[in-house]
Amino acid sequence: MTSKPPKRSTRIQQRNRDLIMEAALEVFSLYGFRGSTLDQIAERSGLSKPNLLYYFKGKEEIHRLLIDRLLETWLDPLREISAEGEPASEIRKYINRKLEMARDYPRESRLFANEMLQGAPHIQEELYDLKVLLDEKVVLVRNWIKAGKLADIDPYHLFFSIWATTQHYADFDAQVQAVLDEGPAREHRFETAAQFLDKLFTGGLAP
Amino acid sequence: MTSKPPKRSTRIQQRNRDLIMEAALEVFSLYGFRGSTLDQIAERSGLSKPNLLYYFKGKEEIHRLLIDRLLETWLDPLREISAEGEPASEIRKYINRKLEMARDYPRESRLFANEMLQGAPHIQEELYDLKVLLDEKVVLVRNWIKAGKLADIDPYHLFFSIWATTQHYADFDAQVQAVLDEGPAREHRFETAAQFLDKLFTGGLAP
DNA sequence: CGTGGAATTTACCAAGTGGTCAAAATTTAT
DNA sequence: ATAAATTTTGACCACTTGGTAAATTCCACG
Numbered sequence A, B: 001m002t003s004k005p006p007k008r009s010t011r012i013q014q015r016n017r018d019l020i021m022e023a024a025l026e027v028f029s030l031y032g033f034r035g036s037t038l039d040q041i042a043e044r045s046g047l048s049k050p051n052l053l054y055y056f057k058g059k060e061e062i063h064r065l066l067i068d069r070l071l072e073t074w075l076d077p078l079r080e081i082s083a084e085g086e087p088a089s090e091i092r093k094y095i096n097r098k099l100e101m102a103r104d105y106p107r108e109s110r111l112f113a114n115e116m117l118q119g120a121p122h123i124q125e126e127l128y129d130l131k132v133l134l135d136e137k138v139v140l141v142r143n144w145i146k147a148g149k150l151a152d153i154d155p156y157h158l159f160f161s162i163w164a165t166t167q168h169y170a171d172f173d174a175q176v177q178a179v180l181d182e183g184p185a186r187e188h189r190f191e192t193a194a195q196f197l198d199k200l201f202t203g204g205l206a207p
Numbered sequence C: 001c002g003t004g005g006a007a008t009t010t011a012c013c014a015a016g017t018g019g020t021c022a023a024a025a026t027t028t029a030t
Numbered sequence D: 001a002t003a004a005a006t007t008t009t010g011a012c013c014a015c016t017t018g019g020t021a022a023a024t025t026c027c028a029c030g
Helices: A011-035 A038-045 A049-055 A059-074 A087-104 A106-117 A124-146 A155-171 A173-179 A189-205 B011-035 B038-045 B049-055 B059-074 B087-104 B106-117 B124-146 B155-171 B173-179 B189-205
Strands: none
Touching (some): A011 A038, A011 A059, A011 B011, A011 B106, A038 A049, A059 A106, A059 A124, A087 A106, A087 A155, A106 A155, A106 B011, A106 B106, A124 A155, A155 A173, A155 A189, A155 B106, A155 B189, A189 B189, B011 B038, B011 B049, B011 B059, B011 B106, B038 B049, B059 B106, B087 B106, B087 B155, B087 B189, B155 B173, B155 B189
16 A cells, blocks of 8 residues: 655666657658657667667557647647637737747657548547647637627638648658759748748738 | 660559559558558559569659659640630639649649658659749739739649649548548539639639 | 359568667777 | 566567469450
């Protein structure tokens, strides 16, 4: 009955868990769950395979923890959309934050995309949480529309289009880079994208 | 030196090759190249694994043929954008065709997405062909802008946004369906999407 | 028919896979 | 320093993987 002391994790545990998660993110985001191997993760992390499995129960657990960690921060920008702000600027802010995330965390975006492509087998619950939060914001947008502050568009598809256009720069980066000439066009693609999306949505959402 | 007669393929060959390609599309589009197995493809096609390999040299060849076939038709809508037509309606037509393809050929879209997520390792050449064609259309759009028929936006990113928003409904269908309430909203998602995208781009591209 | 090529199956690899286990090495606390 | 706890490794294992070879069945044709 005596519960053992909290057993706080040591420095080594912290470091190695981080190393593994980092390597796993790299691998899973590239090949998806089924296409990734523990050997790849082991090599990238600099640890041996049995050593990985000393820190995590198995491949599934590593993947699940990655997805959990991802979803935690993924929805932050959506949460921050505020009913108080000016509609146009709230949406612009949201687009910009999403675009920054695509730029700064492309692997997380690809991990998510991989999961979606496979039909989201591991995150049905989390998708429900997303729905609840989204429904809230949809009401908010509907009110903006009713108040004549936004064009009369379908809010769900508005969010779809924002997700699609911003995450595209992470998920399809290979295509984006292949198509843009090397040099400034390629290098400043995120700035140009920000400008373009700003114009597109500003014009497209004006009442 | 005597070249053998053309050796036209039999009915059985035709049928089985089709069966295999169909099954392979299903599997590859879900799991990507590394995550898919010949056994899965064999099972789905109703043939035995050695029988698959009687018709194709190996996993790589099947995948490559699928990608080749995909790219052949993938660019058709882009090719059809005409300098003669009205800018706004040409772009609207393009968006609608792309959306129809996402609806009718979601597996092809996901196959492409999988390839992109992994950095497009197998289709660097084809991406160059895409770039050539796209550059052509970019000039066209630039002329429309110069003529004052379109807002002054970056044409490359315009195409990125069209690709992203339309393919989203195939690639992220799991998310789209999870978020939309079951019933008409979910069932008519492509019609609603068409309406939304029409408004978004019409408004966003008006000069 | 029956026979020669086409199609299919059976029985296999060798390499790669996720995972286990006990022993060895190392770190930590006393 | 040394015992205890933690960390790491090497040797494995059962199963899956892409692929092969030979034997067998099927089938169109004279």
